[in-house]
Amino acid sequence: MPTNQTTAEAIRVMTICNACRYCEGHCAVFPAMERQTVFTQNNIDFLSNLCHQCGACYQHCQYADPHEFGINVPAVFEQARRESYTQFLWPTFMQPAVLHGGKFMATTLLLAISLFFLAIVGLSGMSKIFAPQVNFYNLMPHSVMAGAFSLSAVMVVVSWWMTLRRYWHSISLPSPGSIRMSTYRVALASALTLKNLDGGHGEGCYESGESPSLWKRRHHHLVLIGFVLCFFATLLGTFYHYSLNVPAPYGWLTLPKILGVTGGIMLLVGCAGLFWIKQTADQRLVSHDNGYGSSLTALLFLTSLTGLGLPIAKGTGALGFLLAVHLGCVLALFLNFAWGKFIHGFFRFIALLADEHQKTKKN
Ligand code: SF4
Ligand code: SF4
Numbered sequence: 555m556p557t558n559q560t561t562a563e564a565i566r567v568m569t570i571c572n573a574c575r576y577c578e579g580h581c582a583v584f585p586a587m588e589r590q591t592v593f594t595q596n597n598i599d600f601l602s603n604l605c606h607q608c609g610a611c612y613q614h615c616q617y618a619d620p621h622e623f624g625i626n627v628p629a630v631f632e633q634a635r636r637e638s639y640t641q642f643l644w645p646t647f648m649q650p651a652v653l654h655g656g657k658f659m660a661t662t663l664l665l666a667i668s669l670f671f672l673a674i675v676g677l678s679g680m681s682k683i684f685a686p687q688v689n690f691y692n693l694m695p696h697s698v699m700a701g702a703f704s705l706s707a708v709m710v711v712v713s714w715w716m717t718l719r720r721y722w723h724s725i726s727l728p729s730p731g732s733i734r735m736s737t738y739r740v741a742l743a744s745a746l747t748l749k750n751l752d753g754g755h756g757e758g759c760y761e762s763g764e765s766p767s768l769w770k771r772r773h774h775h776l777v778l779i780g781f782v783l784c785f786f787a788t789l790l791g792t793f794y795h796y797s798l799n800v801p802a803p804y805g806w807l808t809l810p811k812i813l814g815v816t817g818g819i820m821l822l823v824g825c826a827g828l829f830w831i832k833q834t835a836d837q838r839l840v841s842h843d844n845g846y847g848s849s850l851t852a853l854l855f856l857t858s859l860t861g862l863g864l865p866i867a868k869g870t871g872a873l874g875f876l877l878a879v880h881l882g883c884v885l886a887l888f889l890n891f892a893w894g895k896f897i898h899g900f901f902r903f904i905a906l907l908a909d910e911h912q913k914t915k916k917n
Contacts, residue, residue, distance in 0.1 A: 656845020776824030783817025
């Protein structure tokens, strides 16, 4: 495979880092780098996804600008990671979704909102959509929503399977069944605790300068936990609706509502925090991504905002329109799960798994 410009720069940087080795204690990248006998496209795809963009190695590097070596590991790895998402994405004709993430998000969002608006009009009639409504299932039945999103979920899972198995094979991991359970456990713990965002000393990232801070890690955790709570709220709601014959919508003190509202608020705060951190970050640590990184944060924020707005709009003429906007946000989010920034979590987990597997193989 021909080496592109980003990979060539990543190989140059890794070759210098491998001679220097000053940053060994910062994160998993540098010990993993030392285990490689040669730097290739495949192990740059592995090492770049192991990097969590904490910025510690850049702030501490004696060979960063203005030194003639101009070493900047986080910036080159951020670009290399995005290229790995593009390279392995399935189907390949969706690659522009990574290359132009902001435009992809805006277009899918607009189309999805229009689609749900038209579907509600088609199912209930134009007069009903702006009339005061108490229950939004009068506008679109639960079964229609569940059917549409179940189909979308199947599409997402197929896309993940195809994309991730390509990445898995490229970084030379053996079959999933031959990897030890303890390796999965350690990799999962590293992924869930965001261990590699602690700067190597537990004080956090250097995203906005020379002083470490734990805010990126905290906001990332808020988003992760908020997302999981909302996911369980949806599952539980579906279980109540179909298995217990307790139809939605649910009161404020029911379990699906408590999980959904708590998760929604955590998502709002976490996404706003991550957005703020990105805006104020040291721009030398990031590469221009055409809105790819922010698209996921924006969609999660809009989905939670409109989801939390639905019970508030109950009994008003705004409910129908807000429902179309909310469902449009959810559908655009599903498309982002398959072809947007969401897949970074899986790539990172597989890289952590490969790292742990290499370590245990060596011992
Ligand atoms: S980032 Fe700089 S200081 Fe750290 S290992 Fe590489 S060259 Fe050395
Ligand atoms: S930016 Fe942080 S996580 Fe990435 S290589 Fe440097 S120290 Fe490691």
